[in-house]
Amino acid sequence: NAGVxxxxxxxxxxxxxxxxxxxxxxxxxxxxxxxxxxxxxxLKFMVYLQKENIIDExxxxxxxxxxxxxxxxxxxxxxxxxxxxxxxxxxxxxxPLFGDEAFFGQGTRLTVV
Amino acid sequence: TQLLEQSPQFLSIQEGENLTVxxxxxxxxxxxxxxxxxxxxxxxxxxxxVTGGEVKKLKRLTFQFGDARKDSSLHITAAQPxxxxxYLCAGANAGGTSYGxxxxxxxxxxxxxx
Numbered sequence: 001n002a003g004v005x006x007x008x009x010x011x012x013x014x015x016x017x018x019x020x021x022x023x024x025x026x027x028x029x030x031x032x033x034x035x036x037x038x039x040x041x042x043l044k045f046m047v048y049l050q051k052e053n054i055i056d057e058x059x060x061x062x063x064x065x066x067x068x069x070x071x072x073x074x075x076x077x078x079x080x081x082x083x084x085x086x087x088x089x090x091x092x093x094x095x096p097l098f099g100d101e102a103f104f105g106q107g108t109r110l111t112v113v
Numbered sequence: 114t115q116l117l118e119q120s121p122q123f124l125s126i127q128e129g130e131n132l133t134v135x136x137x138x139x140x141x142x143x144x145x146x147x148x149x150x151x152x153x154x155x156x157x158x159x160x161x162x163v164t165g166g167e168v169k170k171l172k173r174l175t176f177q178f179g180d181a182r183k184d185s186s187l188h189i190t191a192a193q194p195x196x197x198x199x200y201l202c203a204g205a206n207a208g209g210t211s212y213g214x215x216x217x218x219x220x221x222x223x224x225x226x227x
Contacts, residue, residue, distance in 0.1 A: 033215070041219075042218060045215060091156070
């Protein structure tokens with residue numbers, strides 16, 4: 001049973017470019033969460049999605065950031081016009097329909113140059 | 114806004130010593146999870162505690178959930194160099210739109226010297 005798969009593992013973007021981070025949840029999991037871990041900081045919640053629905057995006061910056069979890073395919077976290085401050089590790093987690101346990105992927109390390 | 118205060122932030126001990134990491138909040142959580150994170154990797158779930166007062170053991174690790182479900186502790190007995198890593202506590206809430214959303218503590222960086 002494969003775990004949460006994130007790709008790419010490492011992503012380098014120039015300022016102003018777009019970054020797309022992908023996450024495939026564990027089999028049987030219908031809840032996806034995105035977290036950001038800035039250097040020297042803890043994990044911060046960004047957004048919670050179920051298939052085709054954004055449930056809670058209270059941790060998502062209002063501009064440039066968006067997330068989706070389509071009926072088919074992985075969840076996507078999209079960052080438009082990246083800036084240096086977006087450099088961080090972005091983690092995706094998934095959980096089953098009725099359960100609190102969240103299982104994390106290995107993360108995507110975004111570096112903006 | 115819910116907050117989880119984790120302490121200590123850094124812990125450096127010798128092999129064989131015991132240690133306790135604390136996770137405290139003024140908020141009630143439906144469950145609390147402990148994770149361990151290696152450099153360059155994602156957090157790996159160690160345990161979930163759900164019931165107030167619950168104690169769970171995982172080999173040399175003992176996890177406790179406070180009676181009021183606001184705090185938790187992780188105790189490691191006879192620490193080994195392989196225990197070195199970042200330990201994170203995270204609280205979850207059931208119900209409403211925050212179901213399953215985790216609030217993380219800042220983490221404890223544990224170093225066990227041989």
